[in-house]
Amino acid sequence: MSVVSGMSGVSGMSGVSGMSGVSLTWPWALAGLLLVPLLVAGYRRALRSQEVRWRELAAQGLVVARPRGRGRHVGPALLLxxxxxxLLSLTRPVAAVAEPHREGTVVLAVDVSNSMAATDVKPSRLEAAKAAARALVARQPASVRIAVxxxxxxxxxTQRPTDDRAAVLAAVARLRPAGDTSLxxxxxxxxGAIVGKPVKPPGDAERGAADETPIGYHGGTAIVLLTDGEDTTEGGPKAAAELASAAGVRIEPVGLGTPAGATISVDGFSIATALDETALQQVADTTGGTYRRATDAASLAAVYDAVELQWTTRTVPHEVTSWVAAFAALLLLGGATISVLRQGRVV
Structure with a gap:
């Protein structure tokens, strides 16, 4: 989800590999290493010239102090x-670095039943839920993926987990009230949005063999349940909440509506509807979440940090030319210092 900046040219590198996890942006610059054998040959030639000169001086009866032992080659070796x-730094090496970061998944589960058209929360429960969802999306860090x-x-x-905020907001905008309510x-x-496949309720007699596979553990995920809590089914949400708890998924129920309720018209019939907080509180308790009542979008300010983000690592390419050049500078300084201390000159 993150983009490494300051890497112009890296995306277009030729892909010639060096050692494991390292690639070269300009592999043709390896041709500069042909200079190394020439430097080695030049150094050996300089040693032979010094040896000849020392012998000539000795033949003339002059005594000259000569550095002996392999230690005299340490300085030049470091310089080389x-x-x-x-020269290797000229290839602009790029190393794959594992960077820790925090990520998680939030599912915005929005109740679109008929009762969400009630206006005891202005302009309506569903419109308040959509406004709350938009505010929630805006406050999530970029490392959090969001589903609807x-x-x-x-x-x-209606929207699988994604970091595309525009796609999430578009999915929220399309929501319309219709039908009954099943928490x-x-x-x-x-x-299902979290695991990437349909999830059947526990004990469903219609489940096939493929559905009996455990859904696994999904820490760092949360379902924000935006609803008025009125459940029109017989079973209730208890079994589903227990399944979520076993999978490490926290549910954060948000109640939309008022206990006094309102009256809505459905197919010519007037139906009374009110906020039912009992089931929502039980769902929160089962999964370790927190129930909140939303009288307006501003009351959801504390929901955005409900997800416990988990630490993961991501391999990100970084150009390390400056690091390699800095290492070369240290070697150069060390070699020059040793040479001056032993011989009174760099080379």
Whole structure:
């Protein structure tokens, strides 16, 4: 989800590999290493010239102090290594670095049943839920992926987990009220968005063998359940909430509406509807979440940090030319210092 800046040319590198995890942006610059054998030959030639000169002086009866032992080659060897490393830096090496970062998944499960058209929360429960969802999306860090589930009598994933905020907001804007309410299907739809496949309720007799595979553990995920809590099914959300809890998914229920309620018209019939907080509180307690009542979008300010982000690592390419050049400079300084201390000159 993150883009490494300051790497112009890296995306277009030729892909010639060096050692494991390292590639070269300009591999043709390796031709500069042909200079190294020439430097080695020049150094050996200089040693032979010094030897001849020392013999000539000795033949004339002059005594000259001569550095002996392999230690006299340490300084020049470091200088030669520094030049080699500096030439390697011209290839603009790129190393794959594992960077820790925090990520998570939030599912916005929005109740789109008929009762969400009630206006005891202005302009309506559903419009308040959509405003709250937009505010929630805006406050999530970039490392959090967001999915959208619309649920009434069934749960439908309208947007799979993504870091594309525009796609999430578009999915929220398309929500319209219709049908009954099943909190269990809202939770199961959220779990399906997280695991990437439909999730059946525990004990469903219609499950096939493929559905009996455990959905696994999904720490760092949460379902924000935006609903008025009125469940029109017989089973209730308890079993679905327990399944979410076993999978490490926290559910953060948000109640939209008022206990006094309102009256809505459905197919010519007037139906009374009110906020039912009991089931929502039980869902929160089962999964370790927190129930909140939303009288307006501003009251959801604390929901955005409900997800416990988990630490993961991501391999990111970084150009390390400056690091290689700095290492070459240290070798150059060390070699020059040793040479001056032993011989009174750099070379």
């Amino acid at each position: 290594t520094a030049v080699t490393v500096l 589930v619309a649920f009434g009598g069934t749960g439908l994933v 269990a299907d809202g939770i199961l739809g959220g779990l």
